[in-house]
Amino acid sequence: MPPTSETLTAERILEATEEVLRRHGPAKATVVDVARALGVSHGSVYRHFRTKAALREAVTKRWLDRTSLRLAGIVDAEDRDPRQRLRDWLAALFAAKRHKAGDDPELFATYTVLTDELGGVVFEHIADLTGQLTRIITAGAGSGDFSVPDPAAAARAVFQATGRFHDPCYAREWTAPGIDEEFTAVVDLLVRGLSSPSR
Amino acid sequence: MPPTSETLTAERILEATEEVLRRHGPAKATVVDVARALGVSHGSVYRHFRTKAALREAVTKRWLDRTSLRLAGIVDAEDRDPRQRLRDWLAALFAAKRHKAGDDPELFATYTVLTDELGGVVFEHIADLTGQLTRIITAGAGSGDFSVPDPAAAARAVFQATGRFHDPCYAREWTAPGIDEEFTAVVDLLVRGLSSPSR
Numbered sequence: 213m214p215p216t217s218e219t220l221t222a223e224r225i226l227e228a229t230e231e232v233l234r235r236h237g238p239a240k241a242t243v244v245d246v247a248r249a250l251g252v253s254h255g256s257v258y259r260h261f262r263t264k265a266a267l268r269e270a271v272t273k274r275w276l277d278r279t280s281l282r283l284a285g286i287v288d289a290e291d292r293d294p295r296q297r298l299r300d301w302l303a304a305l306f307a308a309k310r311h312k313a314g315d316d317p318e319l320f321a322t323y324t325v326l327t328d329e330l331g332g333v334v335f336e337h338i339a340d341l342t343g344q345l346t347r348i349i350t351a352g353a354g355s356g357d358f359s360v361p362d363p364a365a366a367a368r369a370v371f372q373a374t375g376r377f378h379d380p381c382y383a384r385e386w387t388a389p390g391i392d393e394e395f396t397a398v399v400d401l402l403v404r405g406l407s408s409p410s411r
Numbered sequence: 412m413p414p415t416s417e418t419l420t421a422e423r424i425l426e427a428t429e430e431v432l433r434r435h436g437p438a439k440a441t442v443v444d445v446a447r448a449l450g451v452s453h454g455s456v457y458r459h460f461r462t463k464a465a466l467r468e469a470v471t472k473r474w475l476d477r478t479s480l481r482l483a484g485i486v487d488a489e490d491r492d493p494r495q496r497l498r499d500w501l502a503a504l505f506a507a508k509r510h511k512a513g514d515d516p517e518l519f520a521t522y523t524v525l526t527d528e529l530g531g532v533v534f535e536h537i538a539d540l541t542g543q544l545t546r547i548i549t550a551g552a553g554s555g556d557f558s559v560p561d562p563a564a565a566a567r568a569v570f571q572a573t574g575r576f577h578d579p580c581y582a583r584e585w586t587a588p589g590i591d592e593e594f595t596a597v598v599d600l601l602v603r604g605l606s607s608p609s610r
Contacts (some may be wrong), residue, residue, distance in 0.1 A: 369596040378539035381580035397568040405600040408607030 216367040220252055222260045222270070229271045232278065232319055238325045243410040269333055272326045276337040279308045280344070287344045294352030295403055298370075301348060302399055305341070306386075313383040324380045342367045349406065370402050419451055421459045421469070428470045433517055437524045442466065468532055471525045475536040479543070486543045493551030496603055497569075500547060504540070505576040507586075512582040514551055523579045541566045546565045548605065557605040569601050 228249045232241045243264050247254040249402060261267035312321045327334045332373045345367035352358035360366045376382050377395050431440045432500045442463050446453040485500045512519045526533045544566035551557035559565045561572035575581045576594050584590060 221452050365596050368593065369600050372575045372593060376571045376574055378526030394571060397564050398572050401568045401604040402600060404607045408603045
């Protein structure tokens with residue numbers, strides 16, 4: 213029962229694309245595979261995404277956005293002080309990445325290949341995440357919890373200093389014994405750094 | 412003028428091995444290539460290194476040790492206070508890695524493949540480096556510059572938090588504009604964290 217092209221939304225194409233990527237891997241997945249999975253012509257897919265590159269970019273962005281959306285709620289959780297929000301946000305980022313890597317390793321490997329190719333999408337994703345961090349650190353600077361002259365620069369430093377716990381190049385280590393203690397030690401050190409007066 | 416086997420030292424074999432790796436890459440380099448480069452039989456090479464794996468391990472360890480040896484002098488430089496020693500040590504590590512990656516990219520790529528295969532050698536190298544860091548942080552705890560209950564744990568955290576500036580998976584970014592400012596921002600934050608009283 214192939215759906216008619218009326219019901220063909222960008223979101224449905226992206227869902228199908230992810231499934232095709234999971235099955236065939238990034239090197240072999242084609243727009244024809246996606247169209248076949250949806251029971252439509254490849255022309256119908258191209259009406260939504262003008263090139264294969266655009267489709268790959270959109271599906272990768274959607275995958276990355278799933279993480280940012282999960283974290284966005286923590287940024288505004290004003291029931292928690294900024295220090296706690298920062299810890300919770302970093303822990304949620306680590307948990308989200310760890311789940312992605314552990315629950316579906318093939319898809320994670322596929323997206324790791326795609327993000328290596330799609331520098332611009334990753335750049336935007338990192339800008340999005342460090343933007344969220346900047347808002348938490350700005351709140352902490354406002355409340356006096358943090359002593360930070362430049363919250364955006366501090367957010368970049370915190371994001372980079374915690375790379376071991378969110379950058380895919382460390383995915384193999386996310387199940388190592390002691391990794392949770394290591395995460396806590398790094399976050400403690402960074403929170404102390406943000407909290408102490410500048411010299 | 413092939414040298415006699417009397418003059419064949421482990422160090423000469425390792426030098427030749429590095430040259431063979433540079434020329435052929437890690438996948439194709441063989442013990443026969445190394446023996447040929449030295450003008451000796453492969454049996455003579457095996458008298459020093461009993462297996463190809465042992466030879467690869469030794470040459471990789473030698474390459475990694477070059478970095479640790481450069482840094483060791485900073486650990487004991489008591490003319491500088493521990494905070495400055497920590498900054499200098501991290502900057503020297505970044506500089507050493509950056510030089511290795513930039514001056515001889517083929518050899519760097521080769522050793523990155525080898526270190527991926529040789530987990531034990533890398534583990535020892537990291538233990539060696541964090542051991543050096545632990546000595547600096549211990550000195551800082553003794554002098555009151557750092558407020559750190561567990562210098563070894565703090566050293567691991569500092570090493571991991573600065574991975575962007577020494578881990579080969581970030582080598583591509585070491586020439587990016589702004590990387591030096593990013594390095595300074597991360598190190599400042601960590602030094603502040605180490606210096607502030609625990610809560």
